[in-house]
Amino acid sequence: MLPDIHIRRSARAKRLTLRVYPDKIALSAPIQCTQKQIQAFIASSQIWLKQAWQKQQHLQTQLPSCIRLFNQPQAIAIVYQAQAKLFIFKDQQLYVDQAQPQAALKAFSFAYAKQHLPQFLHSISQEIGLNYQNCTIRQAKTRWGSCSSVQNIMLSSALVCCEARLVRYVCIHELCHTRYMHHGAQFWQLVEQFDPHYQLHRQQLKQQQPYVF
Known part of the structure; x- marks a missing residue:
């Protein structure tokens, strides 16, 4: 009715x-x-x-009542309401335009990823001593990340909704490609050097989808 x-x-x-x-x-x-x-x-x-x-x-x-972000200790509550902006992130709460909830959640995850994922990748790069040229964030639907032959790294915006240890693994994986542009034994040995549990993390990522909302 x-x-x-x-x-x-x-x-x-x-x-x-x-x-x-x-x-x-x-x-x-x-x-x-x-x-x-x-x-x-x-x-x-x-x-x-x-x-x-x-x-x-x-x-x-189907809409979530909260969202978990890789670098936040607690889940962020989502409030659906009528508002001019698609989303407002304030005081650890996410206010979403109820008329366009999915578009708003997607826009928020992308904006949050562009702000925080490059910083996270930089910190991992400094930690393990592998450098790269540039970092771009995309709403990739099939890959969590990639590294080009000129050492430009792409990260999927969906990573912001993964656990921090999985985001760390993806960063390490792509940074190791700056040394080896293949998935041979030397590459995996280098990955294991920085992430001894990479096989578990790799398997857990396969059970998730590299896109959000």
Whole structure:
């Protein structure tokens, strides 16, 4: 059953527009639009409205109540609310636009990754004494990371939702490629030198997907 539709007339509205939110349905109408025209528009949109409303309700059951970040000691609570910005990260809470929750969560994870993953890679590089040229963050769907022949390292933004030890393994893995551009015995010996539990970490990463939301 659909909720009551909130109708708002606006001088800036040029046409009738329906928007479906997790907790309501809103309709914007030009000031000169008659009630009869509004009701006819709603009636003609019934099939789409039901599908969009059901989709929103299903999404709500799938949305996380918190997010764990690799460099945070505690989970970050997520608050879904109506707001102008896609996300606001403040006082260890993540405020998300409830109208676009998945887009907001994806945008946050990417922004957080761009800020924190390059710093983490740099610290690991300093720790193990393997240098690289540049670090880029991408929303990669098939790889956790990569290293080019000119020692440019790419890290997946999804790493921010992994445990710190797994992020460390990926950084070590890619940094070792600055020495060996292959997966031969010498490469794995070097990885093991800096991460004795790399085989376990490698297996655990295979059980996760290199993308977020």
